[in-house]
Amino acid sequence: MLRTSSDTREIDLLTTSVRDLNATLQAFGSNTRSDEASFRVLTPNGAHAIAVGIDAPLNVEIAGHVGYYCGGMNKCASIIIDGNAGQGVGENMMSGVIHVKGDASQCAGATAHGGLLLIEGNASARCGISMKGIDIVVKGGIGHLSGFMGQTGRLVAFGDAGEALGDSIYEARIYVRGKVESLGADCIEKELRDEHRAELFALLKQADEAHKADVSEFRRYGSARKLYNFHIDNAGAY
Numbered sequence: 001m002l003r004t005s006s007d008t009r010e011i012d013l014l015t016t017s018v019r020d021l022n023a024t025l026q027a028f029g030s031n032t033r034s035d036e037a038s039f040r041v042l043t044p045n046g047a048h049a050i051a052v053g054i055d056a057p058l059n060v061e062i063a064g065h066v067g068y069y070c071g072g073m074n075k076c077a078s079i080i081i082d083g084n085a086g087q088g089v090g091e092n093m094m095s096g097v098i099h100v101k102g103d104a105s106q107c108a109g110a111t112a113h114g115g116l117l118l119i120e121g122n123a124s125a126r127c128g129i130s131m132k133g134i135d136i137v138v139k140g141g142i143g144h145l146s147g148f149m150g151q152t153g154r155l156v157a158f159g160d161a162g163e164a165l166g167d168s169i170y171e172a173r174i175y176v177r178g179k180v181e182s183l184g185a186d187c188i189e190k191e192l193r194d195e196h197r198a199e200l201f202a203l204l205k206q207a208d209e210a211h212k213a214d215v216s217e218f219r220r221y222g223s224a225r226k227l228y229n230f231h232i233d234n235a236g237a238y
Helices: 018-026 194-206 232-237
Strands: 002-005 008-012 038-042 059-062 078-081 097-100 116-119 132-138 152-157 173-176 187-190 219-223
Parallel strands (some): 038 059, 059 078, 078 097, 097 116, 116 132
Antiparallel strands (some): 187 219
C-alpha cells in the first residue's frame, strides 16, 4: 500500500511486497530531482534486500530494522535506516549515502565503489571487505578482518578494531581512534601527515562529527606493499 504524506510517499511492507517496493524505487531515472521523490518505508521487520538497485537521487527512509543487503548497488540515493542493518548493507554501492542509525552486521559496504556509508553504532566482521572507493564512517567499533583486501577508499572507526585489520590491503586507507587488536598481512601503521588530517576532517564533517572529535586522536593504517608481487621470502604471509 502506498500513501502520500505531505511530499513523502509511504509504503508499508505489511501490505506491499519487497519486490513491488523495489520496482517502484527502481522506476525512477537518473534525471529525477532529489526534491521530487521521497519515500518512507514502514514495517520493514528485518526483511532482506530492501531498497536495492536504485539509480536515482531519491530520499528513502526505512522506519525500522532491515535484513541482508539493504541499499545494495545504490546509485545516487540517500537512504536512512532507523534501526540496525543485517549482512552486506550497501554492498556494491556506487554513490549516494546510506545512514544506519543503529549497528551493522558483517560485510558492511562490501565491494562498494563509491558513496558514503555512515554507521552510528558498531559494524561487525569484514566491514569494508574488498572496498573499491567507498567512504565508510563507523562511530563505534569494527570487527575482525575489516578492510580485508581493501583496494581504495577510506574506512574510519571511532572505536576499537578487531584482529587482522586491513589484511591483504591494497591502497585503501584506514583510520582508527580506538585500540587495534592486531594487523593483518601486509597492513602497517603509517604516519598521520597534514594531508591525512585534512582528509579525515572532511570525512568527519560529512558524518557531522568534525568538531566533536580531534583528528590527531586517530591512527592511520595502510599497505606495506610487500605482497603486490610474489616473493619467496613472503610466502608465509599469503
